[in-house]
Each structure stands twice: as C-alpha cells, then as structure tokens.
Amino acid sequence: MKQISGSGWRSAKPRPFVAVFCTVLIRGLLMTAFPATALADWQALAMTDKPVATADGLMLPDGDAALTITVINDAVIRVRYTDKRKLALDRSFAVLPQKPYQGKLSVDVGSNTSTVRTPALRVVVQHQPLRLEFFDRDGRSLDQDDAEQGMARSAEVFRVAKRLRDDEQVYGFGEKTGRLNKRGMGLGGYHYTMWNSDTYGYDMSIDPLYVSVPFYLVLREGRAHGIFLDNSFRSSFDVGRDSRNRLSFGAEGGELNYYFIHGPHPKDVVARYTELTGRMPMPPRWALGFHQSRWSYYPEARVRLLADTFRSKRIPADTLWLDIDYLDGFKPFAWNREYFPDPAGMIRDLRQQGFRVVTIVDAHPKKEVGYRPYDEGIAGNHFVKNPDGSVFEGPVWPANAKKNPGNSVFPDFTRAATRAWWGGLHQELLEQGVAGIWNDMNEPAVWIPPSNTMPLNVRHENDGAPTDQREIHNVYGLLHTRATFEGLQRLRPELRPFVLTRASFAGGQRYAAVWPGDNTADWSSLRQSLPMLMGMGLSGFSFVGTDIGGFAGYPSPELFTRWLQAAVFAPFMRAHTEQATPDQEPWSFGAQHEAINRRAIELRYELLPQIYKVMEEASRTGVPALRPLFLEFPTDPQTWSRDDQFLFGADLLVAPVIVEGVSQRDIYLPAGDWFDYWTGALQRGGQTIRVPVSLSSLPIYVRAGAFVFHQPVVQHTGEMAGLPLQVDIYPASDSHGEWYEDDGESLAYQRGEQSRRTFRQQRDRHATTLTISASEGRYRPAARQLDLLLVGEHAGKRVLVNGKLLAQQAPNAPASVGPHWTQTERGLLIRLADDAKAMQISIQH
Numbered sequence: 001m002k003q004i005s006g007s008g009w010r011s012a013k014p015r016p017f018v019a020v021f022c023t024v025l026i027r028g029l030l031m032t033a034f035p036a037t038a039l040a041d042w043q044a045l046a047m048t049d050k051p052v053a054t055a056d057g058l059m060l061p062d063g064d065a066a067l068t069i070t071v072i073n074d075a076v077i078r079v080r081y082t083d084k085r086k087l088a089l090d091r092s093f094a095v096l097p098q099k100p101y102q103g104k105l106s107v108d109v110g111s112n113t114s115t116v117r118t119p120a121l122r123v124v125v126q127h128q129p130l131r132l133e134f135f136d137r138d139g140r141s142l143d144q145d146d147a148e149q150g151m152a153r154s155a156e157v158f159r160v161a162k163r164l165r166d167d168e169q170v171y172g173f174g175e176k177t178g179r180l181n182k183r184g185m186g187l188g189g190y191h192y193t194m195w196n197s198d199t200y201g202y203d204m205s206i207d208p209l210y211v212s213v214p215f216y217l218v219l220r221e222g223r224a225h226g227i228f229l230d231n232s233f234r235s236s237f238d239v240g241r242d243s244r245n246r247l248s249f250g251a252e253g254g255e256l257n258y259y260f261i262h263g264p265h266p267k268d269v270v271a272r273y274t275e276l277t278g279r280m281p282m283p284p285r286w287a288l289g290f291h292q293s294r295w296s297y298y299p300e301a302r303v304r305l306l307a308d309t310f311r312s313k314r315i316p317a318d319t320l321w322l323d324i325d326y327l328d329g330f331k332p333f334a335w336n337r338e339y340f341p342d343p344a345g346m347i348r349d350l351r352q353q354g355f356r357v358v359t360i361v362d363a364h365p366k367k368e369v370g371y372r373p374y375d376e377g378i379a380g381n382h383f384v385k386n387p388d389g390s391v392f393e394g395p396v397w398p399a400n401a402k403k404n405p406g407n408s409v410f411p412d413f414t415r416a417a418t419r420a421w422w423g424g425l426h427q428e429l430l431e432q433g434v435a436g437i438w439n440d441m442n443e444p445a446v447w448i449p450p451s452n453t454m455p456l457n458v459r460h461e462n463d464g465a466p467t468d469q470r471e472i473h474n475v476y477g478l479l480h481t482r483a484t485f486e487g488l489q490r491l492r493p494e495l496r497p498f499v500l501t502r503a504s505f506a507g508g509q510r511y512a513a514v515w516p517g518d519n520t521a522d523w524s525s526l527r528q529s530l531p532m533l534m535g536m537g538l539s540g541f542s543f544v545g546t547d548i549g550g551f552a553g554y555p556s557p558e559l560f561t562r563w564l565q566a567a568v569f570a571p572f573m574r575a576h577t578e579q580a581t582p583d584q585e586p587w588s589f590g591a592q593h594e595a596i597n598r599r600a601i602e603l604r605y606e607l608l609p610q611i612y613k614v615m616e617e618a619s620r621t622g623v624p625a626l627r628p629l630f631l632e633f634p635t636d637p638q639t640w641s642r643d644d645q646f647l648f649g650a651d652l653l654v655a656p657v658i659v660e661g662v663s664q665r666d667i668y669l670p671a672g673d674w675f676d677y678w679t680g681a682l683q684r685g686g687q688t689i690r691v692p693v694s695l696s697s698l699p700i701y702v703r704a705g706a707f708v709f710h711q712p713v714v715q716h717t718g719e720m721a722g723l724p725l726q727v728d729i730y731p732a733s734d735s736h737g738e739w740y741e742d743d744g745e746s747l748a749y750q751r752g753e754q755s756r757r758t759f760r761q762q763r764d765r766h767a768t769t770l771t772i773s774a775s776e777g778r779y780r781p782a783a784r785q786l787d788l789l790l791v792g793e794h795a796g797k798r799v800l801v802n803g804k805l806l807a808q809q810a811p812n813a814p815a816s817v818g819p820h821w822t823q824t825e826r827g828l829l830i831r832l833a834d835d836a837k838a839m840q841i842s843i844q845h
Helices: 017-027 266-277 300-312 343-352 372-379 416-424 427-431 469-491 523-538 557-567 591-606 608-621
Strands: 003-005 008-010 052-054 057-062 065-073 076-083 106-109 113-117 121-126 131-136 141-144 151-154 157-163 169-172 191-194 215-220 223-229 235-239 246-251 256-262 290-292 319-322 356-360 436-439 499-501 573-575 646-648 652-654 664-669 673-676 682-684 687-692 700-703 707-710 725-729 734-741 755-763 767-772 785-791 798-801 820-823 827-833 839-844
Touching: 052 106, 057 076, 057 106, 057 113, 065 121, 121 256, 131 256, 141 157, 141 223, 157 256, 169 523, 215 266, 223 246, 223 266, 256 266, 290 591, 300 319, 300 343, 343 356, 416 469, 427 469, 436 469, 469 499, 523 557, 557 591, 591 608, 608 646, 608 707, 608 734, 707 734, 725 755, 798 827, 827 839
Parallel strands: 290 319, 290 573, 319 356, 356 436, 436 499, 725 785
Antiparallel strands: 003 008, 052 057, 057 065, 065 076, 076 256, 106 113, 113 121, 121 131, 131 141, 151 157, 157 246, 169 215, 191 235, 215 223, 223 256, 235 246, 646 652, 652 700, 664 687, 673 682, 673 700, 707 725, 734 755, 755 767, 767 839, 785 827, 798 839, 820 827
16 A cells, blocks of 8 residues: 655655665575575485375375375365375365365376376376376376476475476466566566565566465466465465476475366366365445545545535446545544544445445554553454564554554464454444445565564464464465454344455455555556456456556556556456545546546446346356456467456457557457447457557457346446346357346345346347246346347347237337337347246347
C-alpha cells in the first residue's frame, strides 16, 4: 500500500531503481541460481538400501532419510525427501487434507530402477543416483530429472534440476513480472524468488513481489503438466536462465516436497492443482461490481460527497473503500472519531444509496496499554516472540501517528487460538455495517532496514510445532487472511465473506481476493498487468485485479481510461491511488473521458450475469475466469506467448488497447468463427486482424456458438432483481451454454438454493431449434422476462414455443409487453416470460 523510508513515509516518489535492485539482490543472493559449484558440499540424493513398496507408492531409503513416491490420485504424484523420523509429521499450509489413494496401483522394484504405475502415469526411479522420470500412459516422457544435477542437498538447502526442452513453454509462479511465457524472449528464461516483499512502485524488472506461489505449468505440443513445490521457506526457480535446457528449483530450508500434476489439457492441470490447494469461494455479487478507493477518503463529508457524485453522474458503483486514515492513530479496529463521528450512521446511509463499505485492517496492533487488541493479545499470548521469549515489536503505521506514535506487535497467526481471537475482533466493524475487510501490509511489512520485515529468528508457536520466521514469512499473509475469513464466517454465518489481501501463498485463494500491490501509473504497468493477472489465475488465484490507473504516481487521462477498459473483465475491478495524487475518480479527467469511463463501467454491469456465471465456474472447477489464450487453444503455437489479449471464460476474447496514442490494434483470433461483440460482424479465426481503434474502443470478440448473458444497465447490484435476462446466441450448427444464478449473498447455494439451466442451439437450413432445460436447484429469481437474441438471424419466418405459434411484432412497432418475436438490426429477438420451466423454441426459415 505505502512505502516507508527511515522514520517517515513518502507517497509520491518511488524508491530509486538502484535501491530496489540492491534490496532484491541481497534478499535473493543465496538462491539466485543453482549451478553445480554454487555450494561446495552439494550431495546428490542416493539410495542406500533396497526400495520398499508401500500401500500408496514407493519408499527409497537414503541413510537416515528417505525419498517417498506417493500416489495422490491417478494423475497426481507426490515426491518427498525427508528424515525418516519426520515421515509421520506431515503438515502443509497450502495442501488440503487428502484421502488415501483407492485406485489401481502397481509397484515394480528392480535392481537398478523401480516403477510406480497408475492408470494415467508411470514413474521410473533410477536408484544410483536417485533420478525420476514421469511418463503418460502412452509412454510419452513428460518430466525428467536433469541427468547431471538431478536432486541434491547441502545442509538444510536442497535443489531439484529438471530437463527443459526447447519446445516446452512454462507458465505460472503466481504474482510475477515478465512475460506470460516464462521461457522469455529467445528462450532466455526467467529466474524467480519466492519471498513475499513490500515493493512500492515496482516495475517489470522487480522480483520478488507480495505473493509467493511455487507452482508452474509446462506445455509441450498441446499437452501439459505442472509442478507444485510445497515448501514455505524462501525458494527459487530458474527457468532456463542458468542453463537453457534446465529448469531448477530449491529452498533454503524445509523438505523437498513437490507434486507432479498431469493434464494432459492445461485446464486439467489447473483444476487438479486447485483440487490440492483449494479454490476461490463464491464471492458475493456486489464484490464483482465497481470499487472506488484511494489513500484515503476522509472525513465523512468527503465520503458522502463521493457517493453522491457517483449517483448524480449515473456512474455505476457498488463499493467505497476506507484506507488507513479512517483509523485512530492507524490502530486496527479503532475509528478516528474526529473524521468519522458516527460510522454506523454513515454506513447505513451509504447502504441506502446502494453502496457497501470495505475497511482496511492491518496485522499490526499498536503496543499500547488500554488499547483492547493489545491488552487482549498480551493476556492471550497471541503475539510473535523474540528468541528470548519477549514479545517482538517493530515500527509500522502506528509509528507514524500524529499523536502518541509507537511500535506495533504482531499476531502469531500460526496459532489456532490467535486466529480465532483475531477473527472475533471484527464483530464491532460488522455491527456498524462494514461489508468486507482489506488486509494489507501482511508480507509482513515491518520498517526495520534493510529487509523491511520481521527478523528471521522471531518465533512462531505453529500449533505445537514451534518454528521461526524463515518458515512462516511466506505464509503470514495467508494465515492473516484465514483468520479474517474464518472470523467473518463465524460472525455472519449466512453471508459470504469478502476479504482482499496484498500478501499470500499457494492456497491463499481459499480465503481472499488479491490485488498485486503498489503498481505504477505508467503504460508499461498497464501492459504488465495482463500477463501478471493471467499468471495468477493459472496459479489458483482467480479473484484478482490491479489498481486501475496505477497506485504510485498519477495517470494521464488516456492511461486511466484505457486501464479502466481493460479492467472491465478483471474479476476484481477497483480504482485506487496513493495519498499525494490528485483526484482519480472516473469523472476526474474531463467530460470526454467521463463519458467513456461511464460507458466502460456500464459494460461491466451489463455483463454481470455473464461475469457471475464464469466466476461460479472458477469457484467450482479452479479454472480461472480471466484466461490466457493457450488455456483454451493449447495446440495453437500462436497462443503460447501471446499476453496482450485474453479470454474471459471460454467465449469472450478481449483485446484492450494498452499502447498510448494508437489508432489501430492487431488482434489474434484462434481457429474457428468469431463475432465482433459490438457489431455482430463475422471474422474467420486462425489469423491476426488489424482493427481501427478510437479512445472509446474496447475490442471484444465472441466465439461462435456462445451464449452470452447480460442485462440492462444498473447503478449497483441491488437493482438487478426482476430485470430482463438477455441472452445473445451466436451462430453454430450445434452448441450449448450453461446458466447459473443464486441469491448473490448468502451460503444457501451450498444447500441447493441455486439455479442451473442448459441452453442449446441446433441449426440446419430449415430451422434453428433452441432447447432450454428446466431449472435445476431450488432458487427462483424474481419475475422477469427472457430476451433471446439470435445474432445474425434474419431468415426467420415464424417462431414456435413448445409447439405453439408465437406472435410476431413489426420491427418498428412500439415494444410489446407480452411474449412475441421481432426482427432487429442485430438479429431475431424472442421475448418470453421466464418461468424456469423447460421449453423448446423453433425458428422456421
């Protein structure tokens, strides 16, 4: 969120690049690469005794340690190397509890090699030295340890080196800068460190950032597999940078513990990875609307003016955010009553205008006797300790308070009791009407140079397995959001929690949406946002979005507008900026930009039914809403490195304008037919097209056969009930689309209070037949009409619904209230009452 320098903050000036580079260099010095000569005492893993077949795989002894190959399911294999005495001590911050394997498994132990087989995979283990190779059931070699380096250890440090073929593409790693395809330009490769870091005003060269996800996906000839390193210590990945044909990874402590995840489709890999680590919970519908934030909106009069301006200008928005200045001395859970004398009254009035309020809650209560979180935390033994047992304290925002500044203490979220206590502290905020919680500064950011985080020797209880910050640092933000999420669940058990976080780790998608921190207000940052969000989606984090306009600095009017247009399809759509910048609302850049910005946000609200449906799919399957093209078209080489356009769901291809001052845009359309969303014009796929663009342009193409669900413009999601459900049906000989809805706020959908329907079209030269299934599930929306638009259909002569003739209305006649059909410029429109029952519609030519 902000950056500290010495004892004072600064908001407008990013740190000099040299200073940032040096900090990153120091942080990653040990793990910058894994050449054989990096440490003098690397020892290759070897087998010292006969392998032993187990109920779920194979164990290969190596002195007091052992390498175990464990089958999780037919397509997922776990590889673990640890002290034999620790085999039973199996804990993970990221991986959910797994059921014992019940499938068909065979293990063959030989003199030089052993083999583990499932119906989908074959793992061949070379004994001396230990080397692994993974094959699919057709005998294709998918993943192989590097013949020279393989698996090795040195004291507490380990490394694994994998073969990397020239035709293998590599993706993932979560929140990382650089291109989508981590092979880089000319197979130059990237090196990444996993170490959550507060990186104000970062650019495309900076690593690491705020979130660590040690997972990557490999694509070769359209087939994919993934590797997830389940280790929370500082780790590092080298993707062909040290050696073009080697991908290496390792960590500074903990176990060698990774999962091989087979596809073969890349969507299968992502789905199986998120089955291991968990999936995004279904968000409340209001959280998918437009959010307005800045550091900071205060006092109350300014917040009320902000709300009034949105409504008077008819610019849709659902949520207003309060940054740290709403707090008394920057202390979590303590309102500044000078700025906000009646928080509950203000929030109640804003709610009547259709706004929710989200407040920031950082994990750094002030050390202050008489301040409830501190007193209760001391009494409950809830704070992180120094090695001598004293409570660790350090400077964060309360150290910069205007009155009575002081150090902070830090909850030990590795304790279940502490997580429960912290979650309970949100009760008063919820009683005042706060709708969601923003967790920031949880890398953890602590202003102690040079690392700007906790010392590595501070102690964490870790629920009976004491450890230090080296192991907990990367999961501190995850555990913070877990405490918040579970607290909101307990306090409001019928409502879906909404939590936003800056820092997290693999598996953190179970608890919070993520925004990638303090980006910059420049065009390169806008361009970087696309591959970053796609990489996060591939790594399990579906509910993501960057600060629209950039946090650090101030965007030009054109940059803000282009960023807002691109963010129409970001799952999390929030404008946010730092303290010293001018106003940065949709109307802040002049009348022309205000009109264009309004239209962009209106498009978001028109498409909310489609966005909600795709987010439900992401919640259920783990496949992200915002997708790189290769995720749907993995056999097309033109998609493998393309990261300036994306898909939302499977059917909407979005190519935002991300270059300043251009009048045309090149767009690649994969194979198949595509339709211009705005005009309905047909474009053949398998080619790059060049289209003219103006300031108001947001190029969108729809896949042939798609069903796109939308609605009339609303000012907030509370106005959606009873509105027509509009379905645009794009031509195909035979296709179907899935529709989903629920009440948008509660957890009742988990108990069957939802609605699922299948829409199908079949076409020949004589007729088009639409089949709509009856609603599955107990949820029923408010009474509404159903508008079906067959895009490009102009040959219809009559329409029958369930065998009965439907009345026709002349194209220019006043709109009829009752069921009818009519021809429009875009196609044939059918208007019916939506009764959630099955129906068959025939359009005869």
